[in-house]
Amino acid sequence: MGEAPAFIVDNLQNGNGFSNGFSLKSRDCETTTVIGDKTYVIAGSDESIGVKIYDRSTGNWLIPAVRGIEPRPCKGHSAVLLNEDRILVIKKGSSSDDCLWFLEVDTPYVREQKKVVGAEVVAWSKGVIGNVEKPVVITGPSGVGKGTLISMLMKEFPSMFGFSVSHTTRAPRAMEKDGVHYHFTERSVMEKAIKDGKFLEFASVHGNLYGTSVEAVEAVADAGKRCILDIDVQGARSVRASPLDAIFIFICPPSMEELEERLRARGTETEDQILKRLRNAKEEIKQGKSSGIFDHILYNDKLEECYENLKVICYCLMQISDNLIIFLFVTYPDLTSLLCIETLGT
Numbered sequence: 001m002g003e004a005p006a007f008i009v010d011n012l013q014n015g016n017g018f019s020n021g022f023s024l025k026s027r028d029c030e031t032t033t034v035i036g037d038k039t040y041v042i043a044g045s046d047e048s049i050g051v052k053i054y055d056r057s058t059g060n061w062l063i064p065a066v067r068g069i070e071p072r073p074c075k076g077h078s079a080v081l082l083n084e085d086r087i088l089v090i091k092k093g094s095s096s097d098d099c100l101w102f103l104e105v106d107t108p109y110v111r112e113q114k115k116v117v118g119a120e121v122v123a124w125s126k127g128v129i130g131n132v133e134k135p136v137v138i139t140g141p142s143g144v145g146k147g148t149l150i151s152m153l154m155k156e157f158p159s160m161f162g163f164s165v166s167h168t169t170r171a172p173r174a175m176e177k178d179g180v181h182y183h184f185t186e187r188s189v190m191e192k193a194i195k196d197g198k199f200l201e202f203a204s205v206h207g208n209l210y211g212t213s214v215e216a217v218e219a220v221a222d223a224g225k226r227c228i229l230d231i232d233v234q235g236a237r238s239v240r241a242s243p244l245d246a247i248f249i250f251i252c253p254p255s256m257e258e259l260e261e262r263l264r265a266r267g268t269e270t271e272d273q274i275l276k277r278l279r280n281a282k283e284e285i286k287q288g289k290s291s292g293i294f295d296h297i298l299y300n301d302k303l304e305e306c307y308e309n310l311k312v313i314c315y316c317l318m319q320i321s322d323n324l325i326i327f328l329f330v331t332y333p334d335l336t337s338l339l340c341i342e343t344l345g346t
Contacts, residue, residue, distance in 0.1 A: 031079040033087050040087060040105060040122075044077050049089075051103065051122050065117050067110075067197035068124035068243055069215050071101045079103075085110075098222070101125070102243075109243045113197060123197070125243040135164075135217055135227035135244060136314065139236045139288065140251030141281035143263040145300045149251065150228055152307050153314075162225035164216040167199075170208035183216070201231060201238035217244065226314070233287045240293050247295050249313065250288035254301040256281070 029044040039054040049071050053062040075093040082088050085106040091099045104110050104123040113121040140146040153161050165179060169187040178184045190209050194202055202211030212229060220227035229239065229246070236248055253259035259281060263274050288294060296313055300306040 029076050031077060031089075033079045033081050035081065035084060035105060040079075040103070042077065042079060042087070042089060042103065044074060047073055049073060049077070053120055062120045064120035064122045065113070065197075066122055066124065067113060069198075069218055070124050072098065102245075104243050107243065109241060112241065123243040125245060135221070135229060135246040137229045137231060137236050137239055137246050137248045138251065139231060139233055139249070139284075139294070140300075141253065141259065141284045142277045143259050143266065143281070144251045144253050145262070145303060145306070146230060146251045148303065149300070149307055149310055150230060153228070153310065160226055161228055162220040162223060164212055164220055164227050164229060166210055166212055166216070167193075168208055168210045183213075200242045200244055201235040203232075203234060212239070214242075214244065233284050233291070233293070236293050237291070247313070248293055249296045249298060249310070250294040251306070252285060252288065252297055252299045253281075254299055258301075 031042050033040045033042075037055060037057045039056065041052050041054065043050045043052070051064060051066060053064055054060075055062055071089065071091060072094075074091040077092060078090045080088040080090070082102075085104065087103040087105060089101045089103055091101065102125045104125060107123070110121050110123050113123070138146050138150060150161075165181075165183055167183040167185055167190055169185060169190055172178065172182070172184050176182065176184075187209060190199075190202075190211070193199060193213065194209075194211065198215065199211045199213050200217065202209055204210075212231065212235070217227050217229070229235075231239070239246060240248065253262070256278065260274070260278055263269065263277060269277065289297065298306050298309050
């Protein structure tokens with residue numbers, strides 16, 4: 001708590017320096033962005049990037065709970081208000097895959113977290129630029145062929161796609177390596193991380209916790225690859241409600257009869273297991289088509305055709321990433337002097 005710094009008070013009183021939430025005025029690597037009665041101050045140093053809020057209605061400082069993985073320290077930054085619900089943070093002197101970040105201040109995820117903790121909340125999420133594309137969430141009933149489709153993508157584009165390594169509280173099995181097959185962890189550690197908002201999705205299976213962390217997904221992005229998440233409908237719903245900006249694809253079978261044939265042809269399940277998977281599949285397909293979670297629905301009737309459609313979706317996403325950069329430079333021409341980004345191909 002305390003009084004606002006002089007440069008903030010002066011600008012609030014004079015109404016200067018905050019056009020469209022964009023300010024190049026800073027002191028000690030601080031940027032200020034005004035949204036309603038609140039001024040969001042993002043302070044950077046050689047060691048960390050922090051966030052504090054000045055509430056003009058009360059005259060007090062607020063220290064928000066922070067969700068997501070925080071950006072690495074940088075030589076300086078600027079801030080742009082986007083859609084009144086998030087701030088685009090541009091890191092100076094950073095690599096092309098690390099210079100754009102979003103600080104979410106009033107997104108559905110942040111509003112939900114505010115209700116949970118009963119205090120101010122902000123959430124960091126990573127921007128999309130260059131070769132680092134939006135993660136892809138692929139969902140579908142067992143036996144639909146999503147594993148085969150993912151394997152085809154990985155084989156054809158080995159440098160473009162990568163899997164996030166999930167966390168689990170169960171003990172490792174023979175030949176399983178920590179950090180490769182799973183991140184094996186203690187239940188108390190994982191429960192605390194979940195409470196702190198560091199997991200995109202999680203579930204309890206046979207008494208053990210399984211989940212996908214924000215850090216695991218961003219580790220794939222940091223390697224310059226598009227992250228693929230192969231999760232169920234419940235997990236997809238959780239990821240949709242999280243700050244992760246992803247694309248959601250649901251794979252449908254051509255019919256329940258065809259799905260049953262595929263499950264039986266695998267020869268890996270008992271009769272009871274097959275019937276259970278078929279029951280679950282009906283509900284999953286219903287949710288996949290009607291829940292509003294998924295951006296695209298593909299029918300895996302002919303594998304090659306379905307795969308080509310999947311590649312088209314991924315290609316379109318790459319164009320969206322490039323268009324984001326073009327939009328920023330056209331809307332905020334001053335950014336060209338703040339960033340050092342590779343020229344986009346034509």
